[in-house]
Amino acid sequence: MTTYSQRVYQTLKDKYPEQEDFLGAVEEFFQAIQPVLEAHPEYEDLAILERMVEPERIFIFRVPWLDDEGKVQVNTGYRVQYSSLNGPYKGGIRFHPTVNLSIMKALAFEQTFKNSLTTLPIGGGKGGADFDPKGKSDQEVMKFTQSFVTELQKYIGQDQDVPAGDIGVGGREIGYMMGQYRRLNDAAGGVFTGKPVLAGGSLGRTQATGHGVVYFLNHVLEAAGDSLAGKRVMISGAGNVAYYAAELVEELGGIVVSLSDSTSAVYQPDGLDLNIVKELKIEGRERISRYLEEDPEAKNFEGSLWDQDIQADIALPCATQGEINGDQAQRLVDNGVRYVVEGANLPCNKEAQAVFKEAGVQRAPAKASNAGGVAVSALEMAQNSMRLAWNADRVEEKLQAIMQSIFDQCLEACKKYDLDQDYVAGADIASFENIAELMKLQGVI
Ligand code: NDP
Numbered sequence: 001m002t003t004y005s006q007r008v009y010q011t012l013k014d015k016y017p018e019q020e021d022f023l024g025a026v027e028e029f030f031q032a033i034q035p036v037l038e039a040h041p042e043y044e045d046l047a048i049l050e051r052m053v054e055p056e057r058i059f060i061f062r063v064p065w066l067d068d069e070g071k072v073q074v075n076t077g078y079r080v081q082y083s084s085l086n087g088p089y090k091g092g093i094r095f096h097p098t099v100n101l102s103i104m105k106a107l108a109f110e111q112t113f114k115n116s117l118t119t120l121p122i123g124g125g126k127g128g129a130d131f132d133p134k135g136k137s138d139q140e141v142m143k144f145t146q147s148f149v150t151e152l153q154k155y156i157g158q159d160q161d162v163p164a165g166d167i168g169v170g171g172r173e174i175g176y177m178m179g180q181y182r183r184l185n186d187a188a189g190g191v192f193t194g195k196p197v198l199a200g201g202s203l204g205r206t207q208a209t210g211h212g213v214v215y216f217l218n219h220v221l222e223a224a225g226d227s228l229a230g231k232r233v234m235i236s237g238a239g240n241v242a243y244y245a246a247e248l249v250e251e252l253g254g255i256v257v258s259l260s261d262s263t264s265a266v267y268q269p270d271g272l273d274l275n276i277v278k279e280l281k282i283e284g285r286e287r288i289s290r291y292l293e294e295d296p297e298a299k300n301f302e303g304s305l306w307d308q309d310i311q312a313d314i315a316l317p318c319a320t321q322g323e324i325n326g327d328q329a330q331r332l333v334d335n336g337v338r339y340v341v342e343g344a345n346l347p348c349n350k351e352a353q354a355v356f357k358e359a360g361v362q363r364a365p366a367k368a369s370n371a372g373g374v375a376v377s378a379l380e381m382a383q384n385s386m387r388l389a390w391n392a393d394r395v396e397e398k399l400q401a402i403m404q405s406i407f408d409q410c411l412e413a414c415k416k417y418d419l420d421q422d423y424v425a426g427a428d429i430a431s432f433e434n435i436a437e438l439m440k441l442q443g444v445i
Contacts, residue, residue, distance in 0.1 A: 002037045005030040008049040019102035021321065025109050025346060026053055028353065032428035035417040040436070046444070048436050055108060057081040059155050060101065063129055065147040068137055077148050079127035079155055079163075082108035085438045088159055088381075089125030090115055090374060092166030092194075095144075095173065096320075099128040103321065107345055111374070113431035114367035116438075117406045120378040125161060127152070133168045145176040153181050158190035158384075164377045165194040167320065170240060171206070175199060190384040193377035197389075202380035204395035205373070210244025210343065211396070212372015213316060214252065215403040216364055217341040223411070223421060224339075224362065229253035232312040234337070236260045236305045237319035238281040238288045241343040241370065245316055246274055257312060258305055260319065261288045265305035268298040304328070311335050318343030326351025333359040342366040353424075368406050368427035375402045 001009065009030055013023055030049070037043060063075040078101065081089045091111040104126050112124025129148055133141050155161060165174055174194050181191055195201035204211075214228075221227055231254045235242050238259045246256045255271040261281075266272065266288050276294045280286040289300050301308050306317075306328035315337045317323050323344065324332075329352035332340070340356055341364040342348070348356065348363070356363045376399055383389055410426030413433070419425050 001030055004044045005037055012053050021102045021106040025106040029428050032425040033432045036429055036432055048439055055080050055082040061151045063148050065144045067140055075129045075131045077129040078104045080104045080108035080125055081161055082124040083112040084123040087121035087123050089161040090122035091125040092164045093169045094128035094166040095131045095133050095168035097130050097132045099130045110345055110367050114371045115374055116431045116434040118371050118375040118402055122378050127163055142176050145173050146180040149177045149180040153184050156191055163192055171196045193380040200384055202376055202383055202395055203392040205376045205380055207244040208376035208399055209241045209370050209373030211248050212399055212403050213245045213341055213343045213369050214248040215400055216369040219407040220362055220364055231314050232257050233314045234258045234310055234312045235316045235318055242318035243282055245318055245343055260305040264289045265301045266291045266298050267310055312337055314339045316341050316343050317347035320344050321346040322349045324348045324352040326355050329355035341369045343370050363424055365424045365427045368410050371406055372399050372403055
């Protein structure tokens with residue numbers, strides 16, 4: 001690292017020693033942008049990095065609600081409004097017991113740079129609560145969500161901050177958020193994205209993140225003179241991102257050999273039957289292990305998918321942050337994986353990143369490869385503002401063009417700084433240049 005970035009990182013570490021996820025995201029980013037810092041000594045005088053590592057604003061709030069037994073429950077809610085340099089704060093809401101300030105800040109930091117790669121007019125943010133929707137009744141989820149939004153609505157608005165879904169927050173929860181927001185304000189049309197289509201959501205938004213991941217994967221393969229046809233693809237998770245990525249992998253000729261959830265993984269060497277998965281995980285709220293009831297030839301493993309010895313060419317981690325550690329990364333390399341394209345945010349820990357780099361595995365970082373979701377969210381905002389709705393083909397075409405442009409920006413940055421096809425550095429550098437230049441032209445704010 002340059003002495004400048006080292007100094008800023010050390011100050012941050014001294015200030016927030018307990019925020020490991022946030023520090024990890026910043027450290028990885030700072031390492032990648034070294035060539036840009038060397039080329040732009042003026043960034044130090046402008047305190048670009050010092051300003052980048054502090055979010056504009058953070059809200060932390062109490063979320064009280066009544067469970068089905070009439071007992072009072074209390075959770076903690078967060079909204080990190082990281083950067084509005086380029087438009088309203090934009091980033092998902094996560095409901096998961098692991099949500100804490102460090103993770104929220106890490107994800108909001110990543111989101112800010114990711115959003116700049118879409119070239120659409122959106123800032124960066126993230127939010128959520130340490131609420132576990134698993135095992136809760138619909139009524140409990142509704143009551144919790146209504147209480148969450150009763151506080152959150154004070155800080156958001158269609159030109160100010162436009163949340164979307166994330167882990168544990170899909171169409172159902174966004175619907176409840178809209179309802180409560182509308183009850184307390186005039187209209188909720190443009191305040192959330194990822195809305196059900198019936199309620200003003202964009203066609204194609206549900207599929208956008210997973211599809212975007214696979215479009216990005218295709219570009220990586222093409223650039224390496226390779227293709228998806230016949231490739232064996234391991235995917236983790238079985239939620240929104242994982243399922244729609246799996247669907248497109250299959251459509252493009254790849255073989256989806258695994259999916260997982262937080263308790264187990266399923267493996268089918270001939271390729272999973274995605275109709276079964278859809279019924280269980282997209283239309284229902286079942287555990288993935290029930291897949292075996294319909295396909296007894298498949299295998300089910302308790303624990304992490306990444307602990308299994310499975311021969312594959314490509315890995316798409318689409319579950320959660322830090323899901324692949326160093327040993328698991330080594331296992332993937334030993335089992336033939338040559339490409340890792342991130343669907344989840346920050347899925348590879350520091351050791352895993354080093355293993356992939358050392359082994360020459362091409363890794364596409366989430367801030368580039370999973371940006372399709374937020375991009376289509378921004379298209380949803382545009383449609384809402386125009387009071388019209390585009391058809392699914394038009395949205396998908398725009399998504400493809402945006403993923404192509406993100407890939408091109410990464411490649412361009414690699415070329416500019418002689419980095420071969422290091423997509424991680426390419427994405428960090430391209431997005432850093434975008435944000436740093438925006439900061440420069442807007443003065444000290
Ligand atoms: P979902 O809630 O729809 O699905 C998450 C999946 O990951 C579930 O199958 C879940 O299993 C599994 N999972 C969650 N935590 C763990 C864990 N600790 N270990 C193993 N598996 C786990 O979320 P999404 O698909 O929307 O999000 C997945 C990832 O993609 C997240 O990192 C999110 O930030 C990122 N992302 C999502 C976008 C979107 O548009 N939805 C946009 C950009 C990024 P279980 O059901 O058992 O909890």
